[in-house]
Amino acid sequence: MSVAFIFPGQGSQHPNMLHELPKHPEVDRTIKEASYVLGRDALELDTKDALLSTVAVQLALLISGVALARVLRYEDAAPDIVAGHSIGSFSAAVVSGALDFVDAVSLVELRGKLMEQSYPKDYGMGVIVGLDEMRVSILTEQVNSVNDPVYIANINTYDQITIAGRLSAIEKVFALASSMGAHKTKILNVSVPSHCELLSGVSKEIASKLAAISLNNPNTLFVGNCRARVLRNAEDICKDLSDGVANTVRWHDSATLMYERGVRLFIELGPGETLTNMAKKEFKDARCISALNSGIESSCILIKREREK
Known part of the structure; x- marks a missing residue:
């Protein structure tokens, strides 16, 4: 049996979400790296007022997901496969080894700004x-x-x-x-009409930014948003990340694919339990948990038990 790390998208955020991350050197490292790229303290992204901005929401979700995955890896609890819903796909790309976290921060900041500016109202x-x-x-x-x-x-x-x-x-x-x-x-x-052709212009600008960044072939299986398939090379992952904002997120198909590949433990890395609850509804014989709600120690125990099956 195998383990999937899944990363939620916009809508799962809440105030103080970054401050609620576990006290751990890998969390500190992730916050420090993000702050350096942004030129400001990343912990300022999760205030109630800050989270009114799409930019802050997307950055906070990226940081949260990557920080939690790094903590679990540090504790020798790594995934077999990763996938993210919408902005969560950038966290998944980092954790798969395809995208450097520093590059992901600048990409997500740009993505959020472009989306926010595209349709300001209605x-x-x-x-x-x-x-x-x-x-x-x-x-x-x-x-x-x-x-x-x-x-x-x-x-x-x-x-x-x-x-x-x-x-x-x-x-x-x-x-x-x-x-x-x-x-x-x-x-x-x-406030943004995401994942449809209305954001095709945003998709093109993200593709242009990605073209200037060096991605790697993943060292952990990565499931894309648009086609709901395992993507095994940097070029395909790059295209999925840029196309995703203007195309339908086929999360049901992605989760089903992971289940059919033997995943019986889904661990959500980020605030809330949105993806956890979806998986529980779909896959009755799989274990589905939120790492934050269950705790890092319990998550590590479950991952290691799954490895032994």
């Missing part, structure tokens, strides 16, 4: 629970127009789909979804 994301991808796709195609764009953004589980676009269009899709039997619809606390 756009966002919403989630529909209770309908599958095919049904939601029909609804978005019915509503989508030049003036009221809306697209599928994330496929989180088979019946939890996130959509992105103009808020007025999202509300129209919600009304149709409710009439078709959706259990829940909710506007998310995200």
Whole structure:
């Protein structure tokens, strides 16, 4: 059996999330490296006011995920495979050995700024629970127009789909979804219409930045966001990181792929339990935990037990 490290995306953040990381030399090292690149104290990113910025949120999630993974590796508890949801894919790329953390910090800072500037108001994301991808796709195609764009953004589980676009269009899709039997619809606390063609310009600028950075072939299996496949070389990972912001996150397919490859222990590295709860719902015979909530010691014990099976 094998172990997966999974890294959450935007929406899982909360105030003081960086200050709640365990006291450990690897956490201190990660904070120090990020602060050097940013030219300011990275611990200032997790205040309530700071987290109103997409830039701060994405940086805080990157730092949190990498710091926790480094702690576990230090304790001889490494993963067999890694994957991240949206911005979490940058943490996964670092942990896989494909992307240097210093480069990831500058990339994520740029990504956040570009996204924040792209659609300053009237756009966002919403989630529909209770309908599958095919049904939601029909609804978005019915509503989508030049003036009221809306697209599928994330496929989180088979019946939890996130959509992105103009808020007025999202509300129209919600009304149709409710009439078709959706259990829940909710506007998310995200001000950018991520993971759809509205951010194709942002994707191109990230690709240009990545072209100037040297990536490596991963030393740990890396699962991409866009195709939900294991990516084994630097070129494919580079493309997935740049394309991801303007393409659907196929998280359900990514998690299923890891399960089919023998993963029976999913460990979420970051705040909250969003991905943990998704995995628990999908894979009844797998163990799914949050490293922060379960604790580093318990996470290490579970990883080492899984190795012995």
